[in-house]
Amino acid sequence: MDEIQSLIQGFSIALSPFNLMLMVIGVLLGVIIGVLPGLGGANGVAILLPLTFTMPPTSAIILLSCIYWGALFGGAITSILFNIPGEPWSVATTFDGYPMARVGKAGQALAAAFTSSFVGAFVAVILITFLSPVVANFALQFGPPEFFSVYLLTFCAFVGMAKGSAMKTITAMMVGFALASVGLDTVTGQLRLTFGQTELLKGFDFLIAVIGLFGIGEILQTLEEGLAFKGAKAKLNLRTVLETWKELPRYWLTSVRSSIVGCFMGVVPGGATPASFMSYGLAKRMSPRGEHFGKGEMEGVVAPETAAHAAGTSALLPMLTLGVPGSPTAAVLLGGLLIWGLQPGPLLFVEQKDFVWGLIASIYLGNVVGLIMVLSAVPLFAAILRIPFSIIAPVILVICAIGAYTVHNSMFDVWLMVIFGVVGYVFKKLDYPFAPLVLALVLGDRAEDAFRQSMLLSQGDLSIFFSNPLVGGITGFALVMLFWPLLSGLKSKG
Amino acid sequence: MVNKEPDLEQVPEVSATSRRSMEIAISIGLLALGLIVVGDSWRIGASWAEDGPQAGYFPFYIGLIICITSLINLIKAFKASADESFVSKKALGLVLTVLLPTIVYVGLIQWLGIYLASTLFIAAFMWRLGGYGLAMIVPISIGVSLLFFVMFEMWFTVPLPKGPIEAMLGLA
Numbered sequence: 001m002d003e004i005q006s007l008i009q010g011f012s013i014a015l016s017p018f019n020l021m022l023m024v025i026g027v028l029l030g031v032i033i034g035v036l037p038g039l040g041g042a043n044g045v046a047i048l049l050p051l052t053f054t055m056p057p058t059s060a061i062i063l064l065s066c067i068y069w070g071a072l073f074g075g076a077i078t079s080i081l082f083n084i085p086g087e088p089w090s091v092a093t094t095f096d097g098y099p100m101a102r103v104g105k106a107g108q109a110l111a112a113a114f115t116s117s118f119v120g121a122f123v124a125v126i127l128i129t130f131l132s133p134v135v136a137n138f139a140l141q142f143g144p145p146e147f148f149s150v151y152l153l154t155f156c157a158f159v160g161m162a163k164g165s166a167m168k169t170i171t172a173m174m175v176g177f178a179l180a181s182v183g184l185d186t187v188t189g190q191l192r193l194t195f196g197q198t199e200l201l202k203g204f205d206f207l208i209a210v211i212g213l214f215g216i217g218e219i220l221q222t223l224e225e226g227l228a229f230k231g232a233k234a235k236l237n238l239r240t241v242l243e244t245w246k247e248l249p250r251y252w253l254t255s256v257r258s259s260i261v262g263c264f265m266g267v268v269p270g271g272a273t274p275a276s277f278m279s280y281g282l283a284k285r286m287s288p289r290g291e292h293f294g295k296g297e298m299e300g301v302v303a304p305e306t307a308a309h310a311a312g313t314s315a316l317l318p319m320l321t322l323g324v325p326g327s328p329t330a331a332v333l334l335g336g337l338l339i340w341g342l343q344p345g346p347l348l349f350v351e352q353k354d355f356v357w358g359l360i361a362s363i364y365l366g367n368v369v370g371l372i373m374v375l376s377a378v379p380l381f382a383a384i385l386r387i388p389f390s391i392i393a394p395v396i397l398v399i400c401a402i403g404a405y406t407v408h409n410s411m412f413d414v415w416l417m418v419i420f421g422v423v424g425y426v427f428k429k430l431d432y433p434f435a436p437l438v439l440a441l442v443l444g445d446r447a448e449d450a451f452r453q454s455m456l457l458s459q460g461d462l463s464i465f466f467s468n469p470l471v472g473g474i475t476g477f478a479l480v481m482l483f484w485p486l487l488s489g490l491k492s493k494g
Numbered sequence: 495m496v497n498k499e500p501d502l503e504q505v506p507e508v509s510a511t512s513r514r515s516m517e518i519a520i521s522i523g524l525l526a527l528g529l530i531v532v533g534d535s536w537r538i539g540a541s542w543a544e545d546g547p548q549a550g551y552f553p554f555y556i557g558l559i560i561c562i563t564s565l566i567n568l569i570k571a572f573k574a575s576a577d578e579s580f581v582s583k584k585a586l587g588l589v590l591t592v593l594l595p596t597i598v599y600v601g602l603i604q605w606l607g608i609y610l611a612s613t614l615f616i617a618a619f620m621w622r623l624g625g626y627g628l629a630m631i632v633p634i635s636i637g638v639s640l641l642f643f644v645m646f647e648m649w650f651t652v653p654l655p656k657g658p659i660e661a662m663l664g665l666a
Contacts, residue, residue, distance in 0.1 A: 051650050167570070171524060171563040174556050178531045181553040190549040193534050216596070223592055224585035390624030394616040395638055397596055402608065402642065406652055414600050422593070429580060430517060448552045456546045 003130055010357030013058060014365055022063040023362060027370045030070015035078055035381050039396055041071035041312075041329040042438070043214040046207045047403030049336050057340040058358040064336060065316075065359060066366040068329050069121065072312050073374045076113040076305060077381055081106060089273045089308035092280040096293060096300030107236040109301050110378055111244035116255065116302045118371045120310035123259040124266065125363045128317050132349070132360075135321040139346035144453035145464050147322075147345075149474040151447040152465075153481065154324045158436040160481030161274055165431065172427070173436035179204040180444025187452065199412045206335055206441040207407045210328070212417040213434050215400040217424020219393060236378045244298075251302045254283045258303045262310025266326050267317050279307030313363065320356060321346060323446065328435045331442045509579035516580040517571035524564040531557030591623065607657025613639040 013019070033044035045064050052060035075090035080097035093113060100109035142150075155173055162169040182193045183203030194200040248255075258279040265275035283303035284293040293300045315326030316333070323344035325331040337344045342352060349356055374381070384392075404417035424434065440447075458464035466472040480487075535550030535557055542548070581589070595618060602611040617635040620626045646652045647665075656665065 051652065165567075165570075167563045167566050171560060171567065174560045174563065175524065175527065177556045178527065178553060178560060181531075181556065185549040188549040190538050192538060192549060192553060193531065195534075220589050220593060223588045224581070388624055390620050390626070391616070391634060393592065393623075394612075394619040397592075397599070398608075398612045398615065398638070398642070401600060401603070401612075402646070402654060405603075405608070405654060406646075409653075411600075411604055411655065414603065418597060418600055421596075425589070426516065426520060430513070430520060432520075451552060452547050455551075460542055460547070 003133055006133075006353065006357045007129055007361060009354070010359075010361030011365075013354055013358035014062060014361040019059055019062050019358075019362065020365075022059055023066045023366050023369050024373070026063045026066025027070040027073075027366060027373055030067035030072075031074040031077070031370075031374060031377075031381055032070075032384060033067065034071035034074020035384050036392065036396060039399070040075075040214055040218070041068050042327075042332050043210045043400070043403075044071055045329055045332045045336075046210040047215075047399060049207060049332065049339070050403070050406040052336070053339065057337075057342055057352075058355050060336065060340060061333065061355070061359050062362040062366070064333055065362065066369070068312070068333070069363075069366045069370045070373075071329070072121075072309050073114060073117055073370050074381065075308075076117065077110065077374070077378065078385065080109045080113060080301070081382055082385060089276045089304075089312065091273070092276040092304035093301060093308075095280065095304075096295070096297050099294070099296035100298070100301065103296055105296065107240035108244045108247075108298065109296075110236055111241045111375065112248060112298050112301045113305045114371055114374050115245065115248060116258075116305040117309035118367055119255055120259050120262050120306035120308070121313045121363070121367045124263050124310040124313035125360065125367070127263050127314055128320075128363070129360055132317050132321050132356075135317070136346040136349040139322055140350075142346070144450045144457065145467065145471045146474070148447065148450035148454050149465055149471050149478060150322055150324055151443060151450060153474050153478040154318075154443070155436065155440065155447075156478040156481040157268055158433070158439075160484035161268075162433065162485070163274070164433065166485040168430070168432045169436055172432045172434070173440045176437040176440025177444045177447075179209070180206075180441045181448065186445070187449075199410075202408070204416070204441065205407055205413065206438060207332070208404050208413050208416050209420050209441055210332055210438055211400050211404050212420025213424035213427070213438070214328075215403075216397070216417060216421025217428055217434075219396060220421065220425040221428055223393075236375065241375055247298065248302070251299050254287065254299055254303050255306050257282060257286075258306035259310045262307035263314045265307070266311030266314030268326070273308075275311035276304035276308040280304045313367075316359075316363070319344060320348060320359075325439065325442070328438045331439050335442050508583045509581070510583045510586040511580045512576045513578040513580040514571055514574050514576045517574065518568060521564045521568035521571055525561055525568065528557045528560030528564055531560060533557075595619065595622075603655055605657060607660055608654045609639045609643055610657055610659045612642065 014023075029048070030041070030044065033039045034041065039047075045067055048064065048067065052063060055063070075085065076093055076097070078084045079090040079093040080101050083094050083098040085091040085094055097109045097113060100106065139146075158173060159166050159169050178193075180203070182200055183191070184201060185192050191201070261279045261282065262275045265278065280293075280300065280303050283299055284290045287293070287297075287299050289297055289299065312327060312329070315330040317326070319325040319330045319334050323334065325334045334344055342348065342355065400417065401414050404414045405411065407413055427434065454464050458467075464471075465475040531553055535554035538550045539548035540550035540554035542551070595615065599611055599615040602614065606614070613635045616638055617631050620631045620634065642654075646654050
């Protein structure tokens, strides 16, 4: 068992006092970020990324991924206590979590949510441990056409699984690609779309886009709904936790089903939010108490939380093995890898063993740390939301401005962040999705390189994407996903 | 699904602009963006050179897709009914009470440095939106900026924009 040995090696890296300290800080920051409006996993990681430029990559990824786990845990707190989903994938948690909180069972709902999150993450990390070396090994044979077809599948999957308008999903994605192409073309050395502006030479940084879209845009959106948060009181003591734990094994079937749904949807890109909804829907249909769902059923908290955390965690699998992130936060982490000088993709498992296994070990440890911290400190985190909006909002905006500035030490970026914020606000209201835009901005250059190299190989012949069963299969599947909205539209009409 | 202020629900909502006109405006904006991308890619060469695809090859098609999808969105928007509101006047007012000071704040950073600008920004917010007195405003706004100063300048040693105050204190 090579994996076990590598994992033990990874634990020895992750367990150093410095890395353990980063884990605790990361989870703490992550929960705070997950609880605060306008700061979610993606832009929380984006804001802190520039501060890690000087750290060793392994420590940096441990800090940032723990922020991600913390944010996933934190999302449940706001969903249950305040009926405000901290992250899109905590929306389904509000359905039964908030009703539970209203009848005084907030403690049980929180304990169930945190424990289920932990279970989901644990299943996903086991999957990562044993499956990712296999996938990476397989992907080592990939050439440019295979990589391009994987990128194509990633982006087409967004279209196929989008809840809203397929046209808007494609538009948002293509805007991301267009923004990614601004600046110096590394192959020919030509300037693209810069129009003589020196600020545009370095191109659009995805970090600025993430901070603007997810940060400023979200705050503006939150504002419309009023300035105050009104929440239920949380009492979470050891007795409540133990009582909840006694009750939870009853829902083992839901946990297993939700973990499977979550892992599958997380590996397939763009899946964490649909995973939580799908898992909730399945649990509602299959549970004997299905008709009570929505009125405060614990099983209705277990299902979406398990799936969301499983999906959020397993989104790292394609990011590490193929260089294709499964969620916006994973996309920001991937951007981090590039900044630290690491090349995401199958070679990572060969050349950067310490980094990969240190990270995987830290996922185990980070989630244990996270579970203990959220179970013991809920009142503290809930208190953060009771800070009046007129104080917390300007502080968050200041943090966003500092975050945008530190990316390149440039004021231009801060202005750009404000513009992205306004665009984000309008886009969000018109249901243009952010996730494909951000993913396209991060992956744009790599997708284009893969495409160009394939075209060079085939001398401009597109049939190279069908030249062998593997690449043809992936491309074919991608096209099915792309035209899925059209096909299902025809089916429902006919 | 989200908490609303009770008074927001009682006051009849007056729409500032309809969703349909916003959809149309954004589609036209994106169509223009698509055309710019197509135009500039064509300028630098969007076809095949002797050594492979030219620099504008990939972005050209990206721009083209933006044009096509925005056109479809535009047509869809024209067909839609104009009833739905994009944003009510009241909500727009709330958004602007945050957006406008933020723009002023970013402008001030260039002149005053980030710490003084942040102090003023937080103070202005607490005074205008929160209705706090000086006893709350002064310690919180200065305290937060000081905390950031210690964090970034000393702990992370990441220099942020500084202005006259820092120069006066010999910190810049």
